[in-house]
Amino acid sequence: MDFFEQQDQAHRQSRKLLILFALAVIAILVAVNVSLALIWKWGFAMRTPGHPGYPTGFFFINTAVTLLFIVGGTMFETFRLRDGGDAVAQMAGGRLVMPDSTDAKERRLLNIVEEMALASGIACPRVYVLDREDAINAFAAGYHQNEAVVAVTQGSLTRLTRDELQGVIGHEFSHILNGDMRMNIKLIGVLFGIQMIAGFGQEMMYWASRFGSSRDRDEKGPPIQLVIVVFGAALFVIGYVGIFFGRLIKSAVSRQREFLADASAVQFTRDPETIGGALRKIGGLTMVNQCGSRINNPRAEQISHMFLGAAKVNLMDGMFATHPPLKERLQRVYGHNVEFLDASEIVDPVDLAAMPEGVYGFGARNVEAAQRARAVERSSDLNAEFGQHAIPTANTIPFSMPLTPAATAVPQSTSAHGIDPFILTAARDSTTADALVFALLSDRSEPQAYAIQQSLVARLGAEKAALTENLLNHLESLQASPRLPILDLAMPALKQLSSENKAQLLSVASKLIAADQKMSQSEFVLQTVLERRLGPQAGRMVKVKFNAVTALKSEVQLLLSLVARSHSDDAQAGIAFQRAAATLPELAFQSRDLLPPATLDFFVVRQALEKLNQLAPLAKPFLIKAVLAAATRPQQERMDAEMLDLVRGICAAVDAPVPDVVGMGANF
Known part of the structure; x- marks a missing residue:
């Protein structure tokens, strides 16, 4: 198809x-x-x-x-x-x-x-x-x-x-x-x-x-x-x-x-x-x-x-x-x-x-x-x-969930979903799904920032803090794989939360991200998806304001630059941007239009995505096709985990279906 x-x-x-x-x-x-x-x-x-x-x-x-x-x-x-x-x-x-x-x-x-x-x-x-x-x-x-x-x-x-x-x-x-x-x-x-x-x-x-x-x-x-x-x-x-x-x-x-x-x-x-x-x-x-x-x-x-x-x-x-x-x-x-x-x-x-x-x-x-x-x-x-x-x-799936942190390495047992059963069980319960979100946004690589993150979750109760740490142990035991599918599975449970609890979840998530005074690409993706799906306007029809991508040239340029810069080196980024530009000839992008990394502020990208979500449905497939062109490389077997999450997050932000090649992790 x-x-x-x-x-x-x-x-x-x-x-x-x-x-x-x-x-x-x-x-x-x-x-x-x-x-x-x-x-x-x-x-x-x-x-x-x-x-x-x-x-x-x-x-x-x-x-x-x-x-x-x-x-x-x-x-x-x-x-x-x-x-x-x-x-x-x-x-x-x-x-x-x-x-x-x-x-x-x-x-x-x-x-x-x-x-x-x-x-x-x-x-x-x-x-x-x-x-x-x-x-x-x-x-x-x-x-x-x-x-x-x-x-x-x-x-x-x-x-x-x-x-x-x-x-x-x-x-x-x-x-x-x-x-x-x-x-x-x-x-x-x-x-x-x-x-x-x-x-x-x-x-x-x-x-x-x-x-x-x-x-x-x-x-x-x-x-x-x-x-x-x-x-x-x-x-x-x-x-x-x-x-x-x-x-x-x-x-x-x-x-x-x-x-x-x-x-x-x-x-x-x-x-x-x-x-x-x-x-x-x-x-x-x-x-x-x-x-x-x-x-x-x-x-x-x-x-x-x-x-x-x-x-x-x-x-x-x-x-x-x-x-x-x-x-x-x-x-x-x-x-x-x-x-x-x-x-x-x-x-x-x-x-x-x-x-x-x-x-x-x-x-x-x-x-x-x-x-x-x-x-x-x-x-x-x-x-x-x-x-x-x-x-x-x-x-x-086992339905029993210990709340104490794991003291030793977590066995890499998986369900048929390919996801740790402990994580899967937490994702399905509205009382524990928020802790899974907190664990996805926690990072032990910077001890000082992690201490701040622990204190933020601890304000919600000792049990919530213990469960978050336990889930983090399980997440860290996973091999490199996209994190967004885990959040996708948790969505039905998260949507059971009251409006007040959803607002609290989004607030805590923002503070966890801000703990190290910077935002990584994975944090940007998770926060974008969370706010799009759990915010006050989630599920509502977005009014169409732009009929073609030509009306949002600067926003498209910013988004394609972000995806292209996600590659490992400048040469690959330039090739990726040119490949994406070729799918949108009406925008007449040149190689010099690839924005430098210093200008790719995630807050500005979020604003661009909000505008791009107001594109007419007929225009969005062209945008996603360009994003895919920027995300993949010739003869690449499949996108890496972070790129998969980025593309899925963009699709979620603009309410566009995820193409089969992304859903299956196959070639573009």
Whole structure:
């Protein structure tokens, strides 16, 4: 999957979508004016013979009021969804799964989401379960990839194997990485605005039915009551014409993205049986209840374009269906026709409490030896191809956490995530995740500064200080590897903190960084990501102020200089900057535009990133492509750990998806 090609395709479709919606609104305005003109002639002109015609401003008022309903409804719903994915998941009836959940099925789901987050290089999404939905379905939502949520139905947990569930999550991660979510949430607001016209018409019919029907004997034409009923019926029909057009438009775009997401799920898991098995079970369940992916929530139609499968029974096939036919999707996944599978609930024989510590992570039930062998084989293939950033297939975690500092060297035991289980456990608990952040920002190489850092953490309590030191011991025992993925895994737990605790965390983090009176590149990355994801505006949609990178030439120059200067010597920095400049010919950068190290102040870079985050979505892939060009060297097998973290941090700061080459640590 070519990151830049798919981003460009997704945004081209988004522009077409906006144009088509504008045409739909125009069609509604024309229909409203024509209908009201006919109703006026029939209902009022007939009552007063010789009536001069339409009142002054008749069509203008009709148009203005209609637009007021559409725009007002859209703004209202968009404001209600300002919290992004969490608001959509709650609208659908989702329940937030705690990051440290010990329920076997929930733990399996969380493990899979963590695996995908590590492999793709984004913050671990928050996870919701739709408890009341017995069908097989899922969706991803959010304004950008580092504030996304993933929601799955209860039926997905109980009817799918671990491999199949991994395929479903891989499908949803494709939507996250390909930039689909932002437009999907906008669609919810636009559809709500159009739907308000139908709702207003319905209300008019209701109140007209309660209105007195008496009339004068000499009065000509239809009674007022009938006129209002007809007017309300016209608005009701016109409103649903808008919904029809809206559904037609979103369905056309959604179908193509579903094909892409299915293909991406196969790429993520390296096995067509993963997403293929899930789709086959949806088909099998459909044979029983007419719609194996049915969502019963009353708001399902409004968010139908976001789901893995059709949320409702399709009354009309073809261009009106929100999703491609299952058989066609399966044919593309497998390359040939396959049969549907039985989707009965899987009886879980595994008792989590009775299992040995750290053994349950492979799945919520016993998996046949052949499946286990295939999973291990796939994992080995990925590790050989992509190194430590490959998609894991299992996880082993002890849930006991000693709070006393380790006195001796920490064994380098790792979970299947490739991360020390002690660190992983701390990352999943909202009461300990902050200590992990403090440990990531602590540095023993300068004793005087470290003493200040210890005193800062000690103000939060002796237990917090002891845990921070213990976690630091474990972090120092790790081989050189990116630190940002550890922070990514801790994000769901950190987001559970109250606003006050988040503010306290950010304040302490700033003081820890300032303890040695300087800021390193790794500290800059961690602080930038923390403030972007935990600050007051985290998760909110950023307003677009700049349509192209040409509007921010000095900011782009500063950012590319920072990345280029991260190489070991000046010669490599110059080559890296020229390589990046070649990807942005419109900026006409020369070799002399590479800024000297002394001018690369991290505070100024932070300000530049804030502006770059206000770039239009279409422009950001070009910026990231230039950053990648500056970060890599010809014939380089993979970026080093610090460069990986820097690129991931930049992507997080500007709300841009992390390309596969960064998520996997492979070549550019």
